[in-house]
Amino acid sequence: xxxxxxxxxxxxxxxxxxxxxxxxxxxxxxxxxxxxxxxxxxxxxxxxxxxxxxxxxxxxxxxxxxxxxxxxxxxxxxxxxxxxxxxxxxxxxxxxxxxxxxxxxxxxxxxxxxxxxxxxxxxxxxxxxxxxxxxxxxxxxxxxxxxxxxxxxxxxxxxxxxxxxxxxxxxxxxxxxxxxxxxxxxxxxxxxxxxxxxxxxxxxxxxxxxxxxxxxxxxxxxxxxxxxxxxxxxxxxxxxxxxxxxxxxxxxxxxxxxxxxxxxxxxxxxxxxxxxxxxxxxxxxxxxxxxxxxxxxxxxxxxxxxxxxxxxxxxxxxxxxxxxxxxxxxxxxxxxxxxxxxxxxxxxxxxxxxxxxxxxxxxxxxxxxxxxxxxxxxxxxxxxxxxxxxxxxxxxxxxxxxxxxxxxxxxxxxxxxxxxxxxxx
Numbered sequence: 001x002x003x004x005x006x007x008x009x010x011x012x013x014x015x016x017x018x019x020x021x022x023x024x025x026x027x028x029x030x031x032x033x034x035x036x037x038x039x040x041x042x043x044x045x046x047x048x049x050x051x052x053x054x055x056x057x058x059x060x061x062x063x064x065x066x067x068x069x070x071x072x073x074x075x076x077x078x079x080x081x082x083x084x085x086x087x088x089x090x091x092x093x094x095x096x097x098x099x100x101x102x103x104x105x106x107x108x109x110x111x112x113x114x115x116x117x118x119x120x121x122x123x124x125x126x127x128x129x130x131x132x133x134x135x136x137x138x139x140x141x142x143x144x145x146x147x148x149x150x151x152x153x154x155x156x157x158x159x160x161x162x163x164x165x166x167x168x169x170x171x172x173x174x175x176x177x178x179x180x181x182x183x184x185x186x187x188x189x190x191x192x193x194x195x196x197x198x199x200x201x202x203x204x205x206x207x208x209x210x211x212x213x214x215x216x217x218x219x220x221x222x223x224x225x226x227x228x229x230x231x232x233x234x235x236x237x238x239x240x241x242x243x244x245x246x247x248x249x250x251x252x253x254x255x256x257x258x259x260x261x262x263x264x265x266x267x268x269x270x271x272x273x274x275x276x277x278x279x280x281x282x283x284x285x286x287x288x289x290x291x292x293x294x295x296x297x298x299x300x301x302x303x304x305x306x307x308x309x310x311x312x313x314x315x316x317x318x319x320x321x322x323x324x325x326x327x328x329x330x331x332x333x334x335x336x337x338x339x340x341x342x343x344x345x346x347x348x349x350x351x352x353x354x355x356x357x358x359x360x361x362x363x364x365x366x367x368x369x370x371x372x373x374x375x376x377x378x379x380x381x382x383x384x385x386x387x388x389x390x391x392x393x394x395x396x397x398x399x400x401x402x403x404x405x406x407x408x409x410x411x412x413x414x415x416x417x418x419x420x421x422x423x424x425x
C-alpha cells in the first residue's frame with residue numbers, strides 16, 4: 001500500500017476534469033468506478049458542485065453553526081491523495097472504497113465531503129480521493145498537519161492487517177520516528193530537503209544546472225577532504241615512525257659497513273669468531289623490521305584510499321538518486337502544467353449557483369446549443385410568404401447564423417472569473 005498526498009488546490013472543477021477523464025482528453029476510459037461520500041448524491045459531477053458551494057459559503061456555515069470566524073480565509077479547500085496497491089494485488093471496488101474510508105478516519109476527515117475515483121490506466125490498482133476540507137455543517141477547515149505521517153502509519157497497519165509487509169523501509173522509518181528521529185522524503189538529509197524545497201519552483205534547465213553545480217562542488221570538496229586527510233596521515237606517520245626508521249637506517253648502514261670492510265686477515269677472523277654470521281643475521285633482522293614499519297605505513301595509506309573510494313562511490317550513488325528525484329520533480333511539474341491548461345478551459349465555463357451574489361453566474365451554454373438556437377431562430381423566420389407559400393431558408397442566412405454562433409463562442413471564451421488552478425502531486 002502506497003499513499004501519496006498531492007498539494008492543495010482551489011478548483012473542484014479542475015480536479016474533476018483531471019480525475020474523471022483521461023489525461024488531456026474529455027474521454028473517461030481510465031475511470032474504473034466512482035463513489036461519493038457525504039454529498040447526498042451519487043453523481044461525481046454534482047458532488048463536485050456541492051463541494052464547491054460548501055467551500056464558497058464557509059463563513060455563512062460558521063455563522064449558522066455559531067462558530068467563531070477566526071483565522072485567515074481558506075484559499076485551497078481541495079485536498080487530494082491516492083492509495084495504490086501492489087501489481088499482484090486485485091482488490092475489489094468495495095475493498096478499495098473501504099480502504100479509502102479507513103484512511104479518511106486516520107486523517108480525521110471521515111465527516112468531510114469526498115469523491116473517490118478509481119483508475120485502471122496503470123499496472124497497479126489505485127484510487128484517488130478528492131476531498132473538501134470545509135465541514136458541510138459548521139464550516140471548519142480540516143487540518144492537514146502531519147498527514148504524510150498519519151497515512152504512513154495507517155498504510156503500515158493496513159499491510160499488517162493483510163498479513164504481509166510489502167514496504168519494509170516504511171516500517172523502519174516509522175520505528176525511527178517513534179524514537180524521535182527525523183525521516184522524510186526517501187530518508188534524505190535535512191540539507192537536501194531544504195535544497196529541493198528552495199529549487200523546486202525553478203525551470204527544468206535551471207534545476208538541472210543548479211544540481212550539476214552543487215554536485216560538482218561536492219565532488220571537489222570530497223577531493224579536498226581526501227587531500228587534507230592524506231597530509232594529516234603523512235604528518236602522523238612521520239611523527240610516529242620517523243625516529244624508528246632513522247634508527248633502523250643507521251643500524252643497517254653501520255652493519256653493512258662492517259660487513260663490507262675488506263681485508264683477508266679480518267675476513268678470516270670474522271668467520272672464525274662468527275661475527276660475520278651474526279652481522280648478516282642482524283642485517284636481515286633490521287631490514288625485516290624496516291619493511292614491517294613501511295608495510296604498516298602502506299596499510300594505513302591504503303586504508304585511507306579505500307575509505308575515499310567508498311565515499312566516492314557512495315557520493316555517486318547519492319548523486320544519481322538526486323538526479324532521478326529532480327527528473328521526477330520536473331515531470332510532476334510538467335504534468336501539473338498540462339492539467340492546469342486543461343483546468344483553465346473548464347474554469348471558463350464552470351459556475352456555481354449559490355446565493356444572491358453568485359446567482360447570476362449561471363453555466364454558459366455549449367457551442368452546440370448556441371449553434372442550434374441560432375439555426376432554430378432562422379428556421380422560425382421562414383413563415384408564409386403572403387400566398388401561403390413558405391420561403392426557403394437561403395444558404396446566406398444559414399452562414400450568417402453560424403458566424404453569429406462563432407462570435408458568441410469567442411466572446412464566451414474570454415476569462416470571466418478568477419478561479420485559481422488546481423494543483424496535484
